[in-house]
Amino acid sequence: MSQENRPVNRITVIGAGTMGSQIAMVAALSGVSASLVDIKQEQLDVAKEQLWSRVDRDVHKGRRSLEDVNAAKARLNFTTDLEAAVAASDFVIEAAIEDLKIKRELFATLDRIAPPHAILATNSSNIVSSRVADATSRPDRVCNMHFFNPALVMECVEIIPHAQTSEKTVDIAAGLAESFGKRVVKLNKEVPGFIANRLLNAIRREALELYEDGVASAEDIDLAAKTALRHPMGPFELMDLVGIDVVYLIRMAEYEQTADPESLPAESVKKLYEEGSFGRKTGKGWYSYSN
Ligand code: CAA
Numbered sequence: 001m002s003q004e005n006r007p008v009n010r011i012t013v014i015g016a017g018t019m020g021s022q023i024a025m026v027a028a029l030s031g032v033s034a035s036l037v038d039i040k041q042e043q044l045d046v047a048k049e050q051l052w053s054r055v056d057r058d059v060h061k062g063r064r065s066l067e068d069v070n071a072a073k074a075r076l077n078f079t080t081d082l083e084a085a086v087a088a089s090d091f092v093i094e095a096a097i098e099d100l101k102i103k104r105e106l107f108a109t110l111d112r113i114a115p116p117h118a119i120l121a122t123n124s125s126n127i128v129s130s131r132v133a134d135a136t137s138r139p140d141r142v143c144n145m146h147f148f149n150p151a152l153v154m155e156c157v158e159i160i161p162h163a164q165t166s167e168k169t170v171d172i173a174a175g176l177a178e179s180f181g182k183r184v185v186k187l188n189k190e191v192p193g194f195i196a197n198r199l200l201n202a203i204r205r206e207a208l209e210l211y212e213d214g215v216a217s218a219e220d221i222d223l224a225a226k227t228a229l230r231h232p233m234g235p236f237e238l239m240d241l242v243g244i245d246v247v248y249l250i251r252m253a254e255y256e257q258t259a260d261p262e263s264l265p266a267e268s269v270k271k272l273y274e275e276g277s278f279g280r281k282t283g284k285g286w287y288s289y290s291n
Helices: 018-030 041-060 066-075 082-087 100-113 167-179 196-212 218-228 235-242 244-258 267-274
Strands: 010-014 033-037 076-079 091-094 119-122 142-147 156-161 183-186
Touching: 010 018, 010 082, 018 033, 018 041, 018 066, 018 076, 018 142, 033 082, 041 066, 041 076, 066 076, 076 082, 082 100, 091 100, 091 167, 100 119, 119 167, 142 167, 156 167, 167 183, 196 218, 196 235, 196 267, 218 235, 235 244, 244 267
Parallel strands: 010 033, 010 091, 033 076, 091 119, 119 142, 156 183
Antiparallel strands: 142 156
8 A cells, every 4th residue: 555545543642631642542442552751750640541441431331342451552652752653654743842942853863763654643722834844845744733622522623724734634643633533623723722722712712811900700700701601611610620731831822923912911810820829639729729
């Protein structure tokens, strides 16, 4: 089979944070062999424990069979060995920190160690792939592939090509997302924030303005979103789910691209970020979490 038509048999996901770990689990559940790579073994251990408890719960609740879950666990490899994982992969999804310099260095490394046919995708929600593609020798095989939190549950995956991304790459990325059981939203061109996050940001911006102006508490704004608009979560609860650090860094990444002060994080978000209150993952954000 020519390299162009090679199907995706093995994927690597880079970054065992909330997004990366669930994306790797989604892949393994769909039948693809997946490696989840992180520089920290402890992060991989935490990810494994959380993922196993999620899928065991699915078995317990009758949502998945024990055989399927055991097979998926066997297909998912947790490793700190980036080179070995990527060298054997047809498709790489980067879900590391929202920092352009780190991503560019990573993409240059991935380009060196990945097989020539492999596609290099970034799950970044704000750093458009053209900004990392030129750190590689294969810009036609680079795109954004954006999942939503929690990736095990949310159906949408946005696929965003940059000007040099080939149609073949878009088709393979879309086919892969569909094989994961996701609904694919294709963008025709790059725009920071893509579609869903721009919609979300509009609501979040209004919510933060209402809060900072003292119009209502975070709890009441969330209550309005849930009971008047039937959103599953209010904007403040959602920030805690996504991570205040992620929300903050996304705004900073956007500011870096737009130089528009409107892109900067709200003062109240900056305060939580600076005190290390990142939401559910640290036990405190807009709300407090006991476990
Ligand atoms: N991870 C994996 N699965 C989860 C989960 C998580 N963190 N939270 C909930 N679930 C699953 C579980 O299967 C759970 O069932 P069990 O508790 O029986 O196991 C099921 O969802 C229902 O969960 P809950 O009863 O706790 O609560 P819920 O019905 O409100 O659903 C939710 C939870 C799916 C998260 C829902 O509240 C929701 O859809 N919220 C909005 C999420 C959203 O907007 N995400 C997009 C964020 S933006 C983003 O991700 C982009 C970015 O770039 C940062």
